[in-house]
Amino acid sequence: GESVGLHLPTLSVQEGDNSIINCAYSNSASDYFIWYKQESGKGPQFIIDIRSNMDKRQGQRVTVLLNKTVKHLSLQIAATQPGDSAVYFCAENLWEGAAGNKLTFGGGTRVLVKP
């Protein structure tokens, strides 16, 4: 079936640099996307979301970009800090027709921030 996937399983970044985490999706009917951050031993925490009628959305130090033409989603973290070390997941709203909607998660990217 159609799914969400990530290009890079692990990303090492120097403290203070910007991070970019990429995600590809294949369902052109998806209309809602979310990024989650998961620290060790904790459940995923919401970072930022975006609807398909937008190309870009900014939060505090984070920006999500959506390119519907190539079905690509990215999360940019500005001035990466040690506390940003975590696994990041993207998720898409997968339309299931009569069965309703559910969010489907990608495999995750681990971000390691080097001091």
Add this chain to the structure above:
Amino acid sequence: GAGVSQSPSNKVTEKGKDVELRCDPISGHTALYWYRQSLGQGLEFLIYFQGNSAPDKSGLPSDRFSAERTGGSVSTLTIQRTQQEDSAVYLCASSLVATEKLFFGSGTQLSVL
């Protein structure tokens, strides 16, 4: 409550035993999800409840897995005759409406010996 609450936080059981995992969603949230996360892996969808609709059980890996949601609030995930491959973190999430932002609990770490 203030957030999604799961219990127990850790569960160690013997192969073949049954286990029950509990999830208390955020009050007022109509959608509730169960996911499984194996060590170092992504989130595997198991089941989701939306209001009074029939649950989407399409992610349950076998008939040993079942879940119910009583009164549209608390949910219990039951695993019968546990196997070692069931060892994982079981995460519960809820949302105000389906497909909107999910709020996750801290999960139950299940270890089957």
